[in-house]
Amino acid sequence: MIRRIAAAALSLTALLALTACGADSSADTATSQDEVTLTIGDQAKTLQTIFAASGALDGAKYKVKWAEFEGAAPLYQAVQAGATDTAYSADLPALQALSGGVKFKTIAALKNDGHSTGIIVPKDSDVKSVKDLKGKTVVVSSAKGSIAEYLLANVLQQNGLNYSDVKVQYLLPTDAQAAFVSGKIGVWATFGTYMAVGLQQEGRLLVDGTDGRISGYGFIGASEQALASPAKKTALGDFLKRLGTALEWTDTHESAYADAIVKLNGADPSVAKTLSTSAYSKVLPITSEVTSKVQDVADLMNGIGVLEPNVDVAKSADTSVLK
Template structure:
């Protein structure tokens, strides 16, 4: 793919891209001699793996690891719920939704990105010009209930004075929604990177992005069984140390990061540059401000019916696990 802008793409092509984004699912096991533990690192669309491979921050770690890649947060947290992954990476609302779904997890680190890495996209020639025009329309949200895109959509509707019952909302996983959007079966799509940037480069138009609505915070979660295992707990701390190192490298080497992301996902370098420039790369310990910001999301989501119950963020956070680099 050389010129994505204003090009049309077939369902088959989108599915090939989706498969490329999932290529990390069977990543080889990396090991240190007589490793202390083995971690399965959950990822979304290859983003975290690309960061680590580009920065080489996991080289020489005293534990074995492999990557497990998913197209969105919903299937990733299903894997964490079933103990198929030790760690997961996701935005604010998906973490809360996973906690409501009884996923045994703790938030152990914060990542900071940019709120314009997601938004509501419409067709280039769509008559929809503002969020208020969504009245009576159907909006596809990726990936599932409790996604950052659902939170962004509901925030945009409230901002525009549109009642949620005036819009039909359907939930579709990103690769399926991408194919439908490309074949013009979807009028409006609330989605996140990398699918968001790809849709825009296919000619899609932004109706409203996440700035002023979303926190732009992401989180690393660890499963409670993994944290209860002393060897895995120590390995997770070491992984978080390397996450901070990887983020520092990415900020200092944006082009190398984009090139590595492009190679891993097989996305055009033009798309990779945009995606990585606004990705959550910095990793840091969970702060009181992070807990407060996430609690605001939890309270609003319970109020709006996105979540069936209110989540106590502090109760699902382990702010003591990782405080500083070793």
């Protein structure tokens, strides 16, 4: 039986917030691109904002719907339920979903430098280094197997500590953010928008994912059902190329991208400025270099009991979508 990957027993209705950009999908039987609708899974409106600001989807022959989630765990649950065609996450959430039996393939890799994943503490915290985490409770967003949890596990190992030296609690990002701001969380391993807000709200960065502390890789995944449709598979290939164009745009238009984050996400300008420099910068084919690096992530997390069973990263990829 497929194991649950969500942090809580949430109904699918509560998970989904679909913003229609076209008619309802009839893509399973579609024979031409103008009949195809891709339902694209997103987190915190990240991809939606990038595409809206860059205009990279203009002229696409297929239609797009957005499925919005606050974290990777509910997004992959929706993939399993057939409610979205794609997933978008860092490497470990994708591995956790694959380990849990979600029927999808990774179809493209994303790359950044890791500085948008971090462990933060209140500014007046007595935690000054990773070694000070021994005996502490660390809240991890958003669920077991998040990229923030890999950062925590890896830096503990690098500093001579065991994963059992800390007590880990899981909390969805919005709940954790509220708890951190109100002083109820002493150590928070998080990412992206939530990390930026936490640092703005009297937080202090203990360590981030740069310098190889995380792989820096993310994945676009596609459900096996979507990949079985030739028309959808063709549309997915075009979508990946357009995503590459959109990410290049964010890299050369940081100010305009920050303005879009403010306008479309309601973010504070200072948070938006931080986020505009932390997006994935490239879409890459899934090469042996990618799978080798991410296999190291899988092996470490399997070794501490977080990823069970382990995942063969190379065998979990469909390299035919992005040539």
